[in-house]
Amino acid sequence: xxxxxxxxxxxxxxxxxxxxxxxxxxxxxxxxxxxxxxxxxxxxxxxxxxxxxxxxxxxxxxxxxxxxxxxxxxxxxxxxxxxxxxxxxxxxxxxxxxxxxxxxxxxxxxxxxxxxxxxxxxxxxxxxxxxxxxxxxxxxxxxxxxxxxxxxxxxxxxxxxxxxxxxxxxxxxxxxxxxxxxxxxxxxxxxxxxxxxxxxxxxxxxxxxxxxxxxxxxxxxxxxxxxxxxxxxxxxxxxxxxxxxxxxxxxxxxxxxxxxxxxxxxxxxxxxxxxxxxxxxxxxxxxxxxxxxxxxxxxxxxxxxxxxxxxxxxxxxxxxxxxxxxxxxxxxxxxxxxxxxxxxxxxxxxxxxxxxxxxxxxxxxxxxxxxxxxxxxxxxxxxxxxxxxxxxxxxxxxxxxxxxxxxxxxxxxxxxxxxxxxxxxxxxxxxxxxxxxxxxxxxxxxxxxxxxxxxxxxxxxxxxxxxxxxxxxxxxxxxxxxxxxxxxxxxxxxxxxxxxxxxxxxxxxxxxxxxxxxxxxxxxxxxxxxxxxxxxxxxxxxxxxxxxxxxxxxxxxxxxxxxxxxxxxxxxxxxx
Numbered sequence: 067x068x069x070x071x072x073x074x075x076x077x078x079x080x081x082x083x084x085x086x087x088x089x090x091x092x093x094x095x096x097x098x099x100x101x102x103x104x105x106x107x108x109x110x111x112x113x114x115x116x117x118x119x120x121x122x123x124x125x126x127x128x129x130x131x132x133x134x135x136x137x138x139x140x141x142x143x144x145x146x147x148x149x150x151x152x153x154x155x156x157x158x159x160x161x162x163x164x165x166x167x168x169x170x171x172x173x174x175x176x177x178x179x180x181x182x183x184x185x186x187x188x189x190x191x192x193x194x195x196x197x198x199x200x201x202x203x204x205x206x207x208x209x210x211x212x213x214x215x216x217x218x219x220x221x222x223x224x225x226x227x228x229x230x231x232x233x234x235x236x237x238x239x240x241x242x243x244x245x246x247x248x249x250x251x252x253x254x255x256x257x258x259x260x261x262x263x264x265x266x267x268x269x270x271x272x273x274x275x276x277x278x279x280x281x282x283x284x285x286x287x288x289x290x291x292x293x294x295x296x297x298x299x300x301x302x303x304x305x306x307x308x309x310x311x312x313x314x315x316x317x318x319x320x321x322x323x324x325x326x327x328x329x330x331x332x333x334x335x336x337x338x339x340x341x342x343x344x345x346x347x348x349x350x351x352x353x354x355x356x357x358x359x360x361x362x363x364x365x366x367x368x369x370x371x372x373x374x375x376x377x378x379x380x381x382x383x384x385x386x387x388x389x390x391x392x393x394x395x396x397x398x399x400x401x402x403x404x405x406x407x408x409x410x411x412x413x414x415x416x417x418x419x420x421x422x423x424x425x426x427x428x429x430x431x432x433x434x435x436x437x438x439x440x441x442x443x444x445x446x447x448x449x450x451x452x453x454x455x456x457x458x459x460x461x462x463x464x465x466x467x468x469x470x471x472x473x474x475x476x477x478x479x480x481x482x483x484x485x486x487x488x489x490x491x492x493x494x495x496x497x498x499x500x501x502x503x504x505x506x507x508x509x510x511x512x513x514x515x516x517x518x519x520x521x522x523x524x525x526x527x528x529x530x531x532x533x534x535x536x537x538x539x540x541x542x543x544x545x546x547x548x549x550x551x552x553x554x555x556x557x558x559x560x561x562x563x564x565x566x567x568x569x570x571x572x573x574x575x576x577x578x579x580x581x582x583x584x585x586x587x588x589x590x591x592x593x594x595x596x597x598x599x600x601x602x603x604x605x606x607x608x609x610x611x612x613x614x615x616x617x618x619x620x621x622x623x624x625x626x627x628x629x630x631x632x633x634x635x636x637x638x639x640x641x642x
Contacts, residue, residue, distance in 0.1 A: 067343045067346060067377050068107045068108035068378045069108050069366055069375055069377050070089060070091070070104045070108050070110075070375060070376045070377065070378070071104070071108045071110055072095075076093045076094055076095035076096070077093065077094045077375060078092075078093050078376045079091050079093075079094070079363060079374075079376060080104070080361045080362075080363065080376035080377075081125060081126045081127075081128075081352060081353070081361075082125075082126065082127055082128045082169075082353045082361065083106065083128070083353050083354070083355050083359055083361040084128045084129060084130055084132070084355060085130050085355045085356050085357065086130045086132065087105065087106040087355070088103055088105060088106070088111065088128060088132055089103065089104040089105070089106060089361060089376075090102070090103050090104075090125040090126070090134045090136075091376060092124045098121065098122070099122040099124065100116065100122065100123050101114035101125035101136050101148075101150065102114065102125070103125070103134060104378075106359055106378045106380065107378070108377075108378060114134060114136070114148070114150040114155075114156050115150075115155065115156050116156070117146055117148060117156060119141050120141050120143050120146070121139075121140030122138065122139055122140040123138040123148065124138075125150070126166070126167070126168045126169065127167065127170040127176065128170070129170050129171055129172045130172045131172065131174075132151070132152060133149060133150065133151050133170055133174055134150045134151075135147070135148070135149055135150075135167035135168065135169060135170040135176045135178070136148055136150075136166070136167060137160075137166040137167065138156070138158075144164040145160075145166050146158050146160040146164070146165060147159045147165040147180070148160075148167065149167060149170070149174075149176065159176075159190065161182075163180040163181055164180065164181040165178060165179065165180035165181070165188075166178045166179055166180075167190075168211075168212060168213050168214070169213065169214045169215050170215075171215050171217045171219075172217050173192065173217065174192035175189065175190065175192050176190050177189040177190070177202075177213075177215045177221050178211075178212055179210070179211045179212060184209070185209040186202065186210045187202040187210040187211050187212035187223055187235075187237075188202060188212065189202060189212065189215065189219075189237070202221060202223075202235075202237045208225070208227065209225075209226040210223065210224070210235065211223045211224055212237070213263070213264065213265055213266070214264075214267050216267045216268060216271070217269050218239060218269060219238075219239030220237065220238065220239060220267055220271060221236070221237040221267075222234070222235065222236050222264035222265070222266070222267045222275070223235050223237075224262070224263040231260075231261040232261050232262065232263050233261070233262060234262040234264040234273075234275055234277065236273065260277055260278050260279055261278070261279065262275060262276060262277030262284075263275045263276055263277075264286075265303070265305045265306070266304075266305060266306045266307055266353075268307050268308060268309055268311075270287070270309060271287060271288065272285060272286070272287045272307050272311060273285070273286045273287070273307075274295075274304035274305070274306065274307045274313045274315070276302065276303040278298075280298075280300075281301050281303060282296055282298060282300070282302055283295040283296045283302040283303050283304035283313070283317070284304065285304060285307065285311075285313055285327070295313060295315075295327040295333065296317055296325075296327075300317050300318075300319070301317060302315065302316065302317035303315045303316055303317075304327060305351065305353065306351075306352065306353040306354050307354070308354045308355060308356045308358070309356045310329075310356065310358075312326060312327070312328050312329065312354060312358065313326070313327040314326045314327070314336075314351035314352070314353065314354045314360055315327070315350075315351055316349065316351060321349075322349040322350055323335050323337065323349070324336040324337065324349055324350050324351040324360075324362050325351060326354070328469075330470065331468070332469075336360065340379065344367075345366060345367035346364065346365075346367075346377065347364045347365040347372070348362045348377065348379075349363055349364040349365065350362065350363045358381040359378055359379065359380050359381070360378070361377075361378055361379075362376065362378075363375075363377075364376075382414065383411065383414065384414060384468065385409040385411045385412060385418055385439075385444075386409065386410050386467075386468065387407070387409060387410075387420060387465060387466070387467045387468070387470040387471075388472070389408045389472055389474075390405060390406070390408070390463060390464070390465040390473065391405065391406050391474055392404070392405045392450060392475075395474075395475065395476060395477060396476070396477035396479055397476070397477075397478060397479065398478075398479045398480075398481055398506045399429075399452050399453055399455040399478045399479065399480065399481065399507055399508070399510065400452060400453065400454045400481075400508045401452060401507060402450065402451050402452070403430075403450040403476055404449060405432075405447065405448050405449070405450050405463055405474065406445055406446070406447045407420050407437060407439075407446055407465045407472075408444060409444050409445065411444070412441070412442045412444050413440060413443050415441050416441065417438055417439055417440045417441055417443075418438070418439045418467055418468075419436055419437075419438055419439075419467065420439065420466065421435065421436055421465070421467065422434065422435055422436060422448065422464070423435070423464050424461050424462070424464075425461050425463075425464070426459070426461045428453060429452065429453060429459045429461040429478050430452045430461040430463065430476050430478055431450070431452075431453075432448060432449075432450055432463065433448050433450070433451060434448055452478045453510075454480075454507060454508045454509060454511070455478050455479070455480050456510045456512065456514055457480050458478070458479050458480055458562070459477070459478050460475055460477050460478070461476050461478065462474070462475055462476075463476055479506075479507075479562075480510075480561070481505040481506050481507040481538070481562075482505065482506050482561055482562050482563075482564035482566075483506075483559040483560065483561055483564060483565060483566035484505065484506050484566055485503070485504045485568070486501065486503050486504075486557055486559050486566045487501070487502045487504070487568055488500070488501055488502075488557065488568050488569070488570045489502070491569070491570065491571060492570070492571035492572075493546055493570070493571070493572060493573070494548075494572070494574075494575065494600065495524065495546050495547055495548035495573065495574065495575070495601060495604060496546060496547060496548045496602055497546060497601070498543050498545055498546070499525075499544045499546070500541055500542075500543060500544070501518075501527055501541060501543070501544045501557055501568065502539055502541040503531060503533075503539065503540055503559040503566065504538060504539050504566075505537075505539065505561075507538065508535075508536050508537065508538050509533040509534065509536060510535060511535040511536070512535055513532060513533055513534050513535045513537075514532075514533050514561060515530050515531065515532050515533070515561075516530070516531040516532075516533060516540065516559045516560065516561050517529065517530060517531075517559070517560045518530070518542070518557065518558070518560075519558045519560070520555055520556070520557055520558075521556040521557075521558075522553065522555045523547075524546060524547050524549055524553055524572055525544050525545070525546050525555035525557065525570050525572060526544065526545050526546075527543075527544045527557060528542055531559065544570060546570070546572050547605075548574075548575065548601065548602050548603060548605070549604055550574055550604050550606075550608060552571070552573050553572045554569055554570070554571055554572075555569070555570045555572060556568070556569055557569075557570060573601075574604075574608075575599040575600055575601040575603060575627075575632075576599065576600045576601075577598070577599060577600075578598050579596075579598035580596070580598075581595070581596045582594070582596075582638055583596070587640055588640075588642075589618065590640060590641065590642040591640060592637060592638060592639050593638040593640070594635050594636070594637060594638065595612075595635065595636050595637075595638050596634070596635045597625065597633060597634055598633040599627055599632045600632075601632065602630050602631060602632050603626075603627040603628060603629050603631055603632070604629060605629040605630070606629055607626040607629050608627040609624055609625075610624060610625045610626065610627065611623070612624060612636060614638075617641070618640055619638055619639070620638070620639045620640075620641075622636050622637070
């Protein structure tokens with residue numbers, strides 16, 4: 067907070083702060099009122115002086131280059147519009163008429179009001195222009211006043227009707243009208259017949275002012291129309307708006323209170339933002355520049371007495387919430403993710419508290435509701451825990467600080483099969499194997515069901531394999547049937563569109579024993595041969611090929627082990 071200073075210690079009334087950080091206004095030492103310019107730190111810069119024969123001067127408008135606009139009067143003379151530059155000094159731009167210059171833009175175009183017959187608003191192209199000041203047309207044909215103009219040449223103010231009510235007015239750069247008639251009665255857009263005034267317009271064409279029989283602050287633009295900035299019934303006014311849409315003004319609850327109307331943070335009483343500054347009371351915020359510096363009027367405590375003066379409020383650099391990231395952006399339910407909150411600059415003294423939340427705690431939960439970034443720190447991490455899900459779900463992890471919210475999406479995936487194992491992995495046909503499916507994560511509390519399929523009917527498993535809640539594995543028995551030849555069967559487990567496979571080897575029976583009884587005979591006598599398998603023959607039997615290594619013994623060329631049996635006998639004949 068910087069108080070505008072004058073060497074004489076007089077009362078100071080600031081009126082505008084430029085984007086260059088200069089302030090204009092008027093000082094009153096009790097005998098002389100004179101226009102002055104200050105630096106935003108409160109230091110006195112220069113005096114405009116007075117027109118010849120006049121005893122007072124007032125400044126209302128100031129542009130980036132330091133040119134000011136206002137009027138000079140007194141000494142028995144009426145108001146005369148003035149422009150002041152550091153090089154040329156004070157210049158009478160009244161054209162001989164009673165007049166005031168209320169605002170000036172960065173191209174030195176200025177506006178105000180004059181009395182050249184009727185009392186009416188005007189706009190002038192600037193000191194270097196040979197063009198005379200142009201009167202702004204009136205809807206009502208009565209008194210008009212121009213209060214502000216932007217760098218695009220748009221002008222706002224008010225038009226007065228026959229009942230002496232003011233109507234907020236917007237004039238196009240040529241001083242005539244927007245489509246629809248001579249002059250634009252912005253009041254009809256705002257609130258019908260109730261009185262109103264357009265106090266200021268920024269370069270985006272956003273307008274602030276007041277309307278209603280009980281004066282109420284508003285903001286207007288082409289896209290959103292009218293937005294009221296204060297509750298109905300509360301006397302209020304918005305007097306300026308910067309390029310970021312932040313407006314300033316006052317409200318009245320029996321005592322005037324300076325207020326800013328932030329589109330993100332909402333209304334904020336400026337006294338609360340300078341709570342550590344003693345001996346200062348802010349009553350009215352009259353202007354704000356694009357850097358967020360606010361010009362206020364109020365009271366300062368001097369030697370035990372309150373003195374009317376003006377102040378410049380310069381924002382303390384504030385670290386704003388820049389982003390929140392979650393890594394990885396997708397996890398299986400039950401796994402943790404790491405989140406990082408980042409500021410756009412190091413945290414200021416006192417640090418920054420960031421509020422954390424999840425859009426659906428049944429999917430994902432933040433490990434803490436707040437994180438604190440101490441002075442100088444730009445980022446901090448925290449853990450996001452997740453819960454098992456039956457299907458893929460998404461939760462938004464949000465971080466909020468100083469009216470700014472950032473969010474990051476976290477996908478929590480349902481568990482899926484990652485492997486299928488068989489124990490043993492190789493069996494003789496007819497033997498069982500234990501199939502185990504392993505998941506990528508825990509099953510949800512209600513459990514889930516896996517689909518099982520086999521590539522061959524020679525290995526059979528249940529079509530559905532339940533997995534208990536919280537479990538990461540489930541097992542079942544796979545039955546096999548005897549086979550005539552070795553086979554490899556693929557068992558597949560599927561869930562949520564993801565599959566895993568395992569292979570079971572089913573071996574055909576092997577001959578485990580060949581026996582002849584008796585083992586010794588006289589030639590011409592017979593014997594019996596028996597072939598024994600290590601497992602049962604398949605349905606349809608298992609054909610065997612027989613032979614002997616001597617013509618003295620003869621056997622059939624083939625024999626078949628019947629299905630389901632493990633042996634077959636055949637005759638052996640001999641010759642003498």
